[in-house]
Amino acid sequence: MSVQEETVWQGDVEKLRGLVSDRALSGETMVLNMGPQHPSTHGVLRLLLELDGEDIVNCIPDIGFLHTGIEKNMEAKRYEQSITMTDRMDYLNPLGNNLAYCLAMEKLIELDVPPRAQVIRVLLAELTRINSHLVWLGTHALDIGAMSVFLYCFREREKILDIFEMVSGQRMMSTYFRPGGLWRDVPEEFEPAVRDFIDYFPAKVDDYEKLLSNNPIWLDRTQGIGFISAEDAIALGCTGPTLRGSGVNWDIRKALPYSGYEQFDFEVPLGVHGDVYDRYIIRIEEMRQSLRIVEQAIDNLPGGLFRSNNRKYVPPPRAELGHSMEAVIHHFKLWTEGFRPPKGEVYVRVESPRGELGCFLASDGSPRPWRVRFRTPSFVHLSALPHMAKGHLIADLVGIIGSVDIVLGDCDR
Numbered sequence: 001m002s003v004q005e006e007t008v009w010q011g012d013v014e015k016l017r018g019l020v021s022d023r024a025l026s027g028e029t030m031v032l033n034m035g036p037q038h039p040s041t042h043g044v045l046r047l048l049l050e051l052d053g054e055d056i057v058n059c060i061p062d063i064g065f066l067h068t069g070i071e072k073n074m075e076a077k078r079y080e081q082s083i084t085m086t087d088r089m090d091y092l093n094p095l096g097n098n099l100a101y102c103l104a105m106e107k108l109i110e111l112d113v114p115p116r117a118q119v120i121r122v123l124l125a126e127l128t129r130i131n132s133h134l135v136w137l138g139t140h141a142l143d144i145g146a147m148s149v150f151l152y153c154f155r156e157r158e159k160i161l162d163i164f165e166m167v168s169g170q171r172m173m174s175t176y177f178r179p180g181g182l183w184r185d186v187p188e189e190f191e192p193a194v195r196d197f198i199d200y201f202p203a204k205v206d207d208y209e210k211l212l213s214n215n216p217i218w219l220d221r222t223q224g225i226g227f228i229s230a231e232d233a234i235a236l237g238c239t240g241p242t243l244r245g246s247g248v249n250w251d252i253r254k255a256l257p258y259s260g261y262e263q264f265d266f267e268v269p270l271g272v273h274g275d276v277y278d279r280y281i282i283r284i285e286e287m288r289q290s291l292r293i294v295e296q297a298i299d300n301l302p303g304g305l306f307r308s309n310n311r312k313y314v315p316p317p318r319a320e321l322g323h324s325m326e327a328v329i330h331h332f333k334l335w336t337e338g339f340r341p342p343k344g345e346v347y348v349r350v351e352s353p354r355g356e357l358g359c360f361l362a363s364d365g366s367p368r369p370w371r372v373r374f375r376t377p378s379f380v381h382l383s384a385l386p387h388m389a390k391g392h393l394i395a396d397l398v399g400i401i402g403s404v405d406i407v408l409g410d411c412d413r
Contacts, residue, residue, distance in 0.1 A: 029057055036065045040143045040398035043408030045382075051394060059389040059397070061382050066412040074372040078338035079105055080179065082369065087173040089374065090410040092132040095124050095164075096352045098177035100374075103258060104348040104361040105179045109341045111313055114305040117181030118260040123194070123297035124167070124176070125259075125350075126290040130201075131160045132353035133283045133290075137208060140280070140402035144221050149211055156204050159197050166190060180308030194298050198291060205287055213281070222277035226388040226400035229274060236384040240355025240377055241282040242404055246274035252351040259350075264293050276403040283405075313339045338367030345371075354378055354405050378410035 029052045036046040044065035050058035070089055074082040086101045087094035099121060106113060113121075138153030161171040167186050168174035176183050212218045228238070230246040243250055251268045253261040269285035271278030308314050315334050320327035345362040355377030362371040381404045388400050 028052075034397070036062075041401060042139065042406055045406070045408055047385075047397070049394065049397075054393050054395070056389050056392055056394060056397065059386040061385055063379075063382065063408065063411045066408045068409065068412060070413045071372050071374065075369055078367045079341070079369060080338065082372070083178065084173070084175045087175055088409065089413060090352065090354070090357075090376070090378070090407045091172060092135055092407055093128055093352050093354070093357075094173055095128045095176060096350060096357065098175060099125055099259065100348060100350045100352075100357050100359040101361075102177045102179050103350065104346050104359040105341075107346045107348055108344060108361055108363055109179070109313055109339070111180050111310055112308050113181055113259075114308060115260070115302045116185075116304045117306050117308075119297050119301055120182060120186060120306070121177060121259050122261060122264065123294050123301075124164075126293045126297075127160050127163060127194075127197075129290045129353045130287050131157055133287050134160075136283060136353075136402070136405045137280075140399075140405075141212065143398045143402045144218065146212065146215075146218070149208060152204065152207065156201060159193075159200065163190070163193050163197065166193060178307065178314075180310060180314045182306045185306040191298060191301070194294065198295050198298070201291055202288070205284060209284060213284075219277070221396070221399055222275065222280060222403075224273070224275055224277075225392060225396050226276045226279075226403055227274050228384065228388050232387060233274070233384070236387060237380045238355065238384055239380070240351070240353070241279050241286065242355060242377075242381055242384070244268065245271035245279040245282050245403075247271055252349055252356060256349065258348070264296050266290075266293050276399050279403040279405075340365055340367055349375070352377060354407070354410070355381065374413060376410040376413070378406040378408070382406055382411055 029050050032049045032051055034047040034049055035041040036044045041047065046062040046065065048060040048062060049056060068088070070085050074085045077085070083098055083101060086097035089097050105111070134153040134157045138150035141149035141153075164174050164176075165171045167190060168176040168183065228236075228242075228246055230248050233243045233246045233248060238246075239250065247270050249268055249270055252258070253266075254268055266289045269282050269289065271282055311330060315331050316324070316327040321331060341363040343363055343365045345360065347358060347360045349356050349358040351357075356375065357377060358375030360371070360373040360375070361369055364370040385401065385404060388404070389397055392400065
């Protein structure tokens, strides 16, 4: 018996009562820790496994090792200061997190967003989706033993990160979306860079499929593994590719359009079998659909303002600060005191790469939010993991975890 196993038996037997079967408490089955430092748990996640030989009898997720207190930290900051915290919640969807929080603020204060800003937001949100799916595919393939795919995915991801750096100055934690629009307009080189990526990327997605989709080892490790029915996925609160992999047609961009998504033509890919393979196929096709949205956005990018002209909530343009004392005073007061929304509460949801990301925002009329609360897909999907893992081999567990695509910063807020 390893040190980890012995620790479980000596210290946690009573704590496990009601979580594991009586067979585990009597010693008929083994209780084993997987993590919190296991490389295939995609973060500091501990899984408490009850095993009958190599078969998983029970799987109990244990989070909290990465708790950051992001929500409470946001409540201690003024509204616009808090945006920087959202980037770090799901580090693979920073712009998507910005978008959810900004939409909540805009709904709370009834702030308009110019058409140009809306289209750029959609374009960058979809590039962020591709960026997230590339990291997912590379690490998921690596977990199952496909090293080359990992290297190729990160090669393509670099081009997206270069675009993020071009517009915001940062490759990842960009905080580029602001209430009423964007931090600044995109530079002249933005459009050529995006068009270059549109031309470059489709062939690379085809290459990933050539390497994996009909690979006999990949098929053996993914087909029929981690099954979840449409009924169970709905009952457990699954969304995003995890839900659509089970054949449920629910995408917030289509069902409840936000930020101008109703203007874009794209399809929602659906699975049939609800297994690891279907969730892989869904994300592959989603990258193609996201690229389709990006192409429509860059082809129809309107001119005009990149941020609202509402001076109550939005700072004046930098060009005015050099010759307008009123603009300087307004800028100073907005950044030192913040704005005061009316009392009330709102809830906004967006389609993140992992599923439904919801933001609840409550105001008491002060410059700081009274309550900030996020409904994150990673947390919900982690609770569905025991259902998917039960009855499978322990060797299949890393593939099941990867197919759910959790980010622990998204869970431990």
